[in-house]
Amino acid sequence: MIRKTPNDYDEMPMCPKTPMFFPRKMIPVPPTPAPMPTPMTLPRSTGSADFEFEPAPPIQKDINYTQGYLKTKIGKYVKIDFLIGSNMYVDKEGILEEVGISYVVLREAGTGNELMCDIYSIKFVTIFRDQAKAAICMD
Numbered sequence: 383m384i385r386k387t388p389n390d391y392d393e394m395p396m397c398p399k400t401p402m403f404f405p406r407k408m409i410p411v412p413p414t415p416a417p418m419p420t421p422m423t424l425p426r427s428t429g430s431a432d433f434e435f436e437p438a439p440p441i442q443k444d445i446n447y448t449q450g451y452l453k454t455k456i457g458k459y460v461k462i463d464f465l466i467g468s469n470m471y472v473d474k475e476g477i478l479e480e481v482g483i484s485y486v487v488l489r490e491a492g493t494g495n496e497l498m499c500d501i502y503s504i505k506f507v508t509i510f511r512d513q514a515k516a517a518i519c520m521d
């Protein structure tokens with residue numbers, strides 16, 4: 383026995399015969415002229431700076447940083463303690479000759495040799511009040 387479904391649902395179309403959206407007319411847009419790029423002019427270098435000395439980084443000037451403070455002590459006799467690894471201390475003595483961003487240079491008392499040291503390994507710096515040892519290094 384075959385039954386017919388009520389209201390003839392089987393015969394209804396699945397999609398509507400009339401479009402839901404009406405096509406729009408395409409209106410061409412006139413092309414606008416592209417802006418011309420302005421040529422980039424690079425500053426010319428004369429090969430030398432306009433100032434006598436180039437400015438130093440702020441860390442080297444500011445006495446709140448190790449480098450800045452040690453720069454004020456150049457020429458003094460100092461003892462510097464370095465931490466090597468996690469538990470070995472090494473100390474070096476001499477006249478503080480130069481301070482860079484990551485290094486210091488000492489002139490050793492006994493030999494007069496210059497010794498460059500890593501500033502990030504420094505743990506203690508002793509600046510001697512009695513600078514008599516500095517005279518020994520000068521010889």
